[in-house]
Amino acid sequence: MPDDSAFPAAGMPPLDGDLLTASSARAPAAADFGHLVHRMPLAVLRPGSVEDIAAMIRWASASGKQLAARGRGHSVYGRSQVDGGIVVDMSGHDGIGHVGRDRVVVDAGATWRAVLARTLPARRTPPVLTNYLDLTVGGTLSVGGIGGTTNEHGMQTDHVLELEAVTGEGKVVTCSPSENSGLFDSVRAGLGQFGIITRATLALVPAPDRARRYVLSYPDLEGLVAGQRHVLRDTRADHLQGAILPGGDRWQYQLEMVVFHPSDEPPNDALVLDGLRDDRSRSEVEDISYEEYLELFDRFEHAQRSTGEWSRPHPWLTTFLPGSAAERVARGVLRDLAPGELGGLGRIMLYPIDPRAVATPLVRLPDEPVVFAFNLIRSGPQDADRIERMVEENRALYERVRDAGGCLYPVSALELTADDWAEHFGPLWPTVRRAKERFDPQHVLTPGYHPGAGGA
Ligand SMILES: Cc1cc2nc3c(=O)[nH]c(=O)nc-3n(C[C@H](O)[C@H](O)[C@H](O)COP(=O)(O)OP(=O)(O)OC[C@H]3O[C@@H](n4cnc5c(N)ncnc54)[C@H](O)[C@@H]3O)c2cc1C
Structure with missing residues (x-):
């Protein structure tokens, strides 16, 4: 597979990280755990900063390209892939902050296993964990995050205190139930449609013995x-x-x-x-x-x-x-x-x-x-x-x-049409459409969920 010699194009923003165009870097981003869908991106961004993600989104928007975050690629149906667009490899954006009594601040590319490796020595744990721990915080917060304790504690998205996200307009925004709550409620289980989650403040509870x-x-x-x-x-x-x-x-x-x-x-x-x-x-x-x-x-x-x-x-x-x-x-x-x-x-x-x-x-x-x-x-x-x-x-x-x-639960392997998404969101569909127009008006983000969602 030849490299795309016409890329990076003129007008690219200066980056702290790397924009990889070699086919060896793009090919893994055109595959996922499902092995069912393959879409080749133009480039893979390994961001060196949150501003890299924001700048790349603004560039994609101005250039008519689309962009999706990729956690560890555990989607089963191409949801983190972008045909001819930019995949943001979040796996290196994985810092984990100080573990407090009731919270920890983590970068979205951190896996739940890595989060636990830091919280358990302090005998603290997130109340809900996915069965599989090598999923990323951003990846599961963008769908919900269900696990064995969901019967009592709901989804992982129910235990997020604050998020930082980059919207489809390339704005870095902090959101929580009390600050920019519209974005907070859109990004959680928002299938990557409204923003790329870059940081999350996760609630912690005492870890059982x-x-x-x-x-x-x-x-x-x-x-x-x-x-x-x-x-x-x-x-x-x-x-x-x-x-x-x-x-x-x-x-x-x-x-x-x-x-x-x-x-x-x-x-x-x-x-x-x-x-x-x-x-x-x-x-x-x-x-x-x-x-x-x-x-x-x-x-x-x-x-x-x-x-x-x-x-x-x-x-x-x-x-x-x-x-x-x-x-x-x-x-x-x-x-x-x-x-x-x-x-x-x-x-x-x-x-x-x-x-x-x-x-x-x-x-x-x-x-x-x-x-x-x-x-x-x-x-x-x-x-x-x-x-x-x-x-x-x-x-x-x-x-x-x-x-x-x-x-x-939208991590499934099947084709979905715009009508399917309208039916899926039911009475929330008008809210979803308004949020799309507000936070990603150029429909830049996460086309892997199908134009039905991307084009909401
Ligand atoms: C073996 C296995 C076990 C699983 N077990 C569970 C389970 O117990 N509970 C459960 O809920 N799910 C489970 N899943 C499904 C899993 O939650 C989703 O597939 C998840 O999206 C994959 O995480 P990932 O971090 O690899 O993300 P990816 O597959 O890379 O991305 C998934 C989607 O999220 C988007 N995304 C990724 N990062 C971000 C970000 N930072 N901001 C915004 N959007 C982003 C991507 O663009 C894509 O649309 C499992 C999957 C596998 C393969």
């Missing part, structure tokens, strides 16, 4: 969902998730809950398990440190890497179902899907959330007292035709979810 983890098996979907509802209702668990796993030619139904506790006060297992009708002969209980709890997903990553699935295409679909339709939709999907079709280590995540815990305006959830995260975590085969069909299946599944009153 230990985590007692219960993995309970159920014979069927109904049992799993009933158990999960029971646990959600009386808030006995600090972490509540669950999954439907392929087990040969059958499905296995697994509830996972974790109770945090001080070292010298382990929870009473009988009380924690009271009223749950799982197959107790197959239950697993482990007592691990909070650090080991945070690293649980690493076991899954390790297993996926060892089978090669980690580097295969990932046509993932992530949604939220209304509680009233969760079982019906899940049952229908299970009926149409053979367990083997998820990929060796694939799974369907299914777990309930109390939507009252989620306060971020742009996180869309069904309007019901209980909603269920419903995610098809599939690793695709190498066969390109089959992969294409899986993305098409995602579309059909999304429509099924939507028809049942469900919503998309």
Whole structure:
């Protein structure tokens, strides 16, 4: 692939960092974890300062180009890619400030793992963490950030005290609930449409000492969902998730809950398990440190890497179902899907959330007292035709979810039209459109979410 010799063009701003145009630098920015979409940028900016990002946005706007931030590229459908535009590689913009009692200020390119490496020695933690910790703060705050404690504490975007962002006009703005709150409410879960997040002040809470983890098996979907509802209702668990796993030619139904506790006060297992009708002969209980709890997903990553699935295409679909339709939709999907079709280590995540815990305006959830995260975590085969069909299946599944009153968690692998985005944001759509005109009037930012969102 030849370098683009016509670039950098005249009129480029002076930069503290580097603007890379070699094909070896651009090619990684034309790929992501999904391996489904490839769009080649004109250049990759490794910013040396926030002003570099602002200057590049102003240049892109004046030159009719588009620009997107890239955290660590864990999108599954090209959301951080820009065809013929500029990708801002945020991974080096990763400073972490002093860890205070209740907050820490971090640059948006820092990963959650790096944040924890600084906060845990002070026995502090963000209240919500994604299962996978090698995602960047800016990357997850731009979608929401869901994790095992979301059942009680909402999304990561609900625990941000202040943000610094560069708008689509290239202005560096500090925003919070009390200062420029319109931008604050737009950028959180704003899919990169209104600003590039450069810095975040994250709320911290005391880190638990230990985590007692219960993995309970159920014979069927109904049992799993009933158990999960029971646990959600009386808030006995600090972490509540669950999954439907392929087990040969059958499905296995697994509830996972974790109770945090001080070292010298382990929870009473009988009380924690009271009223749950799982197959107790197959239950697993482990007592691990909070650090080991945070690293649980690493076991899954390790297993996926060892089978090669980690580097295969990932046509993932992530949604939220209304509680009233969760079982019906899940049952229908299970009926149409053979367990083997998820990929060796694939799974369907299914777990309930109390939507009252989620306060971020742009996180869309069904309007019901209980909603269920419903995610098809599939690793695709190498066969390109089959992969294409899986993305098409995602579309059909999304429509099924939507028809049942469900919503998309927008990190999914599927095409979305302008009408889809209008439906996704529902009553908020006029607000989203106004925010776009206000903060990114030239529609410079993050075209990977489709012109439907970019052109709001
Ligand atoms: C293995 C794996 C596990 C995951 N687990 C979870 C999970 O438990 N919970 C969960 O919520 N999500 C999870 N995700 C999805 C994840 O939240 C999103 O894919 C996230 O966007 C990826 O983070 P990233 O930092 O690599 O960002 P990228 O993929 O690089 O970017 C994602 C999007 O955010 C935009 N963006 C990136 N940085 C910024 C910024 N600083 N300002 C504005 N916009 C920005 C990009 O332009 C792009 O549109 C998981 C993904 C993977 C691959």
